[in-house]
Amino acid sequence: MNNILKVALRLNGLRSILNPVKNNAYSSVNQQRQFARNLWYMSNSQNHTGFFKEVEHNQLCSCGCGNKRGSHTKAEKQLIEFLTEEILAERKAQKVKTIPSEIDGFKASLKGAEVTLTKDAGEEKIKITFNVNHSVDTDIEPEVSEKMDKPELGELKSKPGFKVELIRDKTTVSLLCSFVVSDEDQYNQEEAYNDVFSIDEISIYDGEWNENIYSASGEVLDTYLYDLLMNYLEDKGISNEFVEKLSNFSTAYEHSAYIGLLEGLSKFVSRK
Structure with a gap:
């Protein structure tokens, strides 16, 4: 009896599908088709939302580069993660956000790692050039203790060698200068x-400088002549105070260039 009832129910259901009038079966079929189309459209749409967006997000690389999972090696992932943290730390430690356009009347011109400072002084043109590459050293010696995990470094300062050119007409007086390394044990107070x-x-x-131009070392100059030349430079505005400002400028610019290097390396490794 149960089997006969089941067959009857199946036949009744079949009739309701075949007959578009009864139970509005035709309208129901259309609704099912529309629902199927909606599912297909959502699964193939370029603008995924909701569940589909979450699935896509889970396929991204864990290093935060925005690329698909598995697109980087282990070394690349570690490097990207470190660079991300290092860039944030360096930007936080950055004291000067905007590089000044001049120092004490000397206009600054930047080209890569090279800095040029110029000033017109009557009939003369004073030109100072230096390069920030390999110019950074700690301001003080690191303190070392057995209790420390690592030595505490002093403030990083850029102290580049610099060239001063005093130009009048076609004649140039060129002086190569460098920062003095202070050593209290080397001299008496x-x-x-x-x-x-x-x-x-x-x-x-x-005219232009060439390798045949004679140059005299500052170490062999007469002591009195050397002091007079130092006074001469001070008279031109290149004093101890100015050179300290030059060091501060160089430190800020070198730090900015270093952050730019880290950002460029991060983009290269993450393939952005």
């Missing part, structure tokens, strides 16, 4: 020099 920079070399020439 009474004999120590107060200058923060020194003259390493001097030359004079007409």
Whole structure:
């Protein structure tokens, strides 16, 4: 009896599908088709939302680069994660956000790692050039203790060697200078020099410089002549105070360039 009832129910259901009038079966079929189309459209749409967006997000690389999962090696992932944290830390430690356009009347021109400072002084043009590459050193010696996990470094300062050119007409007086390395044990306090920079070399020439131009080392100059040249530079505005400002400028610019290097490396490794 149960089997006969089941067959009857199946036949009744079949009739309701075949007959578009009874039970509005035709309308029901259309609704089912429309629902199927909606599912197909959602699964193939370019603008995924809801559940589909979550699935797509889960396929992204865990390093945060935005690429698909598995597109980077383990070394690349570790490097990207470190660079992300390092860039944030360096930006937080950055003291100067905007590089000044001049120092004490000297206009600054930046080209890669090279910096040029120029100032017109009557009939003369004063030109100072330096490069920030390999110019950074700690301001003080690191403190080392057995209780420390690592030594505490002093403030990083950029102290590049710089060239001063005094140009009048076609003649140029060129002086190569460098920062003085302070060492309290090297001199007695009474004999120590107060200058923060020194003259390493001097030359004079007409037109463009070439390797045949004679240059004299600052170490062989007469002591009195050397002091007079230092006074001469101070008279031109290149004093101890100015050179300290030059160091601060170089430190800020070098730090900015370093952050730019980290960002470029991060983009390269993450393939953005």
